Amino acid sequence: MLLHQSLPGGVRLRLPQRADTDSVRALCARHDHNCDVDQLLRFDPRAHAVVCAAQWSGEGETIIGLGTIPLVAGAEPDLLIADDDEIREHLRAVLLARVVGRTRRPQRRSRGARALRAITRRRAA
Numbered sequence: 463m464l465l466h467q468s469l470p471g472g473v474r475l476r477l478p479q480r481a482d483t484d485s486v487r488a489l490c491a492r493h494d495h496n497c498d499v500d501q502l503l504r505f506d507p508r509a510h511a512v513v514c515a516a517q518w519s520g521e522g523e524t525i526i527g528l529g530t531i532p533l534v535a536g537a538e539p540d541l542l543i544a545d546d547d548e549i550r551e552h553l554r555a556v557l558l559a560r561v562v563g564r565t566r567r568p569q570r571r572s573r574g575a576r577a578l579r580a581i582t583r584r585r586a587a
Contacts, residue, residue: 467556471517473526473549475556478503478514485525486514493543502530502541509533511560515549529553537561 466476478486483499490497505512515527527544531537539557544550 469515469549469552473515473517475513475515475552478512478525478528482514482516482523482525485516485523486528489525489528489543489545492545495541495543497541502528505530511557513553513556513560515544515553527553529557531557531561533561535561 466474468474480503483503486497486502487499490499502512510530510532512528512530514525514529516523517526518524526546527549528541529539529543529550530541531539539554542550542554542557544553
């Protein structure tokens with residue numbers, strides 16, 4: 463799971479925090495996007511991924527981008543807002559990678575590995 467990733471220019475991609483409420487609300491207002499900030503910040507990480515782009519300013523961190531995506535195969539971001547096109551593309555790439563990593567089927571073990579494990583258990587018993 464993505465915890466944080468640094469980008470050029472002092473921007474970092476990270477998971478949202480409750481303290482981001484005012485900054486996310488300001489981001490949505492700057493882009494004339496009506497969104498429920500409380501719902502964005504209270505999400506089920508098993509079903510949805512939310513990533514924000516934060517930049518440090520003299521007053522603290524300011525959210526300059528936000529993206530959300532459902533964790534189902536083939537999903538596209540359902541919300542992608544950013545002050546900069548480059549940040550928007552980074553957010554999109556991270557969200558799509560999160561879906562691929564989450565929906566990938568686990569690799570099956572070969573029959574030989576299962577047989578060897580069964581033999582080893584019998585010998586240990």
